[in-house]
Amino acid sequence: MRPSARLVGxxxxxxxxxxxxxxxxxxxxxxxxxxxxxxxxxxxxxPRITESSGLAASRAHPGVYxxxxxxxxxxxxxxxxxxxxxxxxxxxxGVGEPRDMEAISVGADGAIYVGDIGDNLGGGxxxxxxxxxxxxxxxxxxxxxxxxxxxxxxxxxxxxxxxxVHPVTGRVYIASKNEDxxxxxxxxxxxxxxGTNTFTRVGEVPWVTDGAFxxxxxxxxxxxxxxxxxxxWKDGRxxxxxxxxxxxxxxxxxxxxxxxxxxxxFGTEGTRSEVERVDIKESGGSSGGGGSxxxxxxxxDGIAGDGGNVTIGAVVLIGAxxxxxxxxxxxxxx
Numbered sequence: 001m002r003p004s005a006r007l008v009g010x011x012x013x014x015x016x017x018x019x020x021x022x023x024x025x026x027x028x029x030x031x032x033x034x035x036x037x038x039x040x041x042x043x044x045x046x047p048r049i050t051e052s053s054g055l056a057a058s059r060a061h062p063g064v065y066x067x068x069x070x071x072x073x074x075x076x077x078x079x080x081x082x083x084x085x086x087x088x089x090x091x092x093x094g095v096g097e098p099r100d101m102e103a104i105s106v107g108a109d110g111a112i113y114v115g116d117i118g119d120n121l122g123g124g125x126x127x128x129x130x131x132x133x134x135x136x137x138x139x140x141x142x143x144x145x146x147x148x149x150x151x152x153x154x155x156x157x158x159x160x161x162x163x164x165v166h167p168v169t170g171r172v173y174i175a176s177k178n179e180d181x182x183x184x185x186x187x188x189x190x191x192x193x194x195g196t197n198t199f200t201r202v203g204e205v206p207w208v209t210d211g212a213f214x215x216x217x218x219x220x221x222x223x224x225x226x227x228x229x230x231x232x233w234k235d236g237r238x239x240x241x242x243x244x245x246x247x248x249x250x251x252x253x254x255x256x257x258x259x260x261x262x263x264x265x266f267g268t269e270g271t272r273s274e275v276e277r278v279d280i281k282e283s284g285g286s287s288g289g290g291g292s293x294x295x296x297x298x299x300x301d302g303i304a305g306d307g308g309n310v311t312i313g314a315v316v317l318i319g320a321x322x323x324x325x326x327x328x329x330x331x332x333x334x
Contacts, residue, residue, distance in 0.1 A: 038063025038081045039258045039265070043274045046086040049077055053161065054104035054210060055254035055267045055275065056112070060135045062259055064088075065275065066112060067267070068101050074131065074146070076104065076114060078139055081265075081275070088139040092146035095131050103163035103210060108170040110135055115163030117174060123157035130163065130172065130191065149191045154200045158183070161253070162211040162222065171236070174199055175208040175222060182208055184238060203238040210254045215261040223255045223266065247276045 044052060044067070051070040058064040058078065064087060068076040074095050078088035092114070100118025107113055116129040133146040151174075160182075162175035172191060176182035184203035191197050206229065211222040213233065220231045221244060228246035232239030246252065247266050254267035258277075267275045 039260075039263065039277065040081060041275065041277045042079075042081045042084040043272055044079055044086075045084045045272065046077060046079070047271065049079075049086075049273070050271050051269050052267055052273050053102050053118075053253045053269065054115070054163075055256040055265060056104045056106050056212075057256050057259045057265070058135065059106050059110060059259065060137060061139055064139065065256065065265065066104050066106070067254070068104055068114065070100055070102065070118065070269075072098065072101065074098055076112070079275075088136065089141045090133075090136060091143045092131055092133060093143050095146050095148040096129070098129075099125070102161040103174075105163055105165040105172075105212070106135060107132075107165035107172075108167050113163060113165050113172065115160070115174065117151070117160040117163060119157065119159040122159055125157055127152050127196065128160070130197075132191070147193050149193055150196050151187070152196050152198055153185055154198050155183075158185075160185075162208045164211045164213050164220065166217055166233075166236075167213055167215055168217040169236070173211075173220075175205050175211050177208055179207060181206050186236065202236070205238075209252060212256050212264075214257055215259065221255060221257070221264060223252060225252045228255065228264075228266075245278060247278065249274075249276070 049067065049069060052067045053070050054068055056066045058066060061078070063081050065079050065081055066076050067079060074092040074097070076090050077086050078090070079085070080087045098116045100120065101114055101116045102118040103115035105113045111132050112135050114131040116131065119125050119128065128151050130149040130151055131146045132149065133144045136142060136144065158176040159178070160174050160176045164173045164175075165171070166173070171189065172187040174185045174187070176185065182205050183201040184205050185199035186202045187199050188197055205222055207224040208222045209224055211220060213220050218233055220233045220238070222229055222231070223246055228244040229241050230244045231241045244264070249266065249268035251269040252266065253269050256265045257263070258265060263277050263279045265275050265277055267273065
């Protein structure tokens with residue numbers, strides 16, 4: 001994706017903000033633990049994974065994370081966080097050819113949900129799809145029968161990259177993606193493979209590339225290219241929000257809680273892409289994700305960092321400025 005002038009401007013704003021804003025919830029993980037420990041920072045080794053766009057912690061296999069490419073066959077990959085190696089390739093049978101798979105989540109029913117919800121035409125598709133199948137009990141390459149659900153939005157087509165299944169109610173939510181802010185959409189109480197599932201807008205969110213509910217269902221984290229925010233979740237609606245530290249990544253595409261809720265795992269696209277663990281401070285929120293909200297607003301997006309905030313922020317700022325000037329030259333200064 002080529003950054004627009006507005007997006008590059010957002011990068012500059014975000015970089016400036018990081019130079020002065022303190023963190024609220026999370027802190028960088030401690031130095032990498034031995035490879036035998038799961039749920040640590042790891043790098044995907046499978047050369048087939050070049051566009052990892054979604055990330056979800058397995059419920060059946062602790063330490064394993066499910067991911068997928070944007071443009072691919074109807075398949076997902078199970079990655080062992082101890083080694084970064086693929087331990088299962090799951091091919092979905094009974095669904096059509098995916099257009100743009102952007103998100104993945106494991107539901108309360110023990111099923112995996114894959115969101116074929118991307119729309120780089122800016123809302124050109126009149127419908128998108130969700131695929132669902134039971135999480136395999138056995139980690140091995142296999143083909144499974146999947147159910148395909150047709151999805152439409154009550155207020156018209158949307159581009160989206162975030163799909164979240166609530167871990168208690170099992171309800172499916174989608175966050176749309178827009179430079180000027182998107183919407184949070186709620187699906188019906190139960191998806192049906194017959195007809196159309198209409199998703200209704202129930203909240204306003206910033207630019208979002210992925211999201212995840214905490215294991216206890218009390219908090220929703222949404223990330224973007226430059227930041228992440230956590231929202232208190234009550235009665236199916238967004239509550240007070242606060243900033244969450246997220247790492248600087250090449251193309252920040254995914255986020256998942258660890259199975260025990262003690263940390264967030266942030267992923268990015270690219271060959272041999274890294275998934276970075278960020279521990280959650282008990283003092284800033286509960287390890288289950290139900291902590292108190294801070295005073296930040298949705299417009300106060302922060303960027304990750306600790307002692308290196310100034311250095312990294314400065315690099316981002318300079319790089320964004322160069323891109324912005326280059327963009328203006330190509331456009332003839334318009």
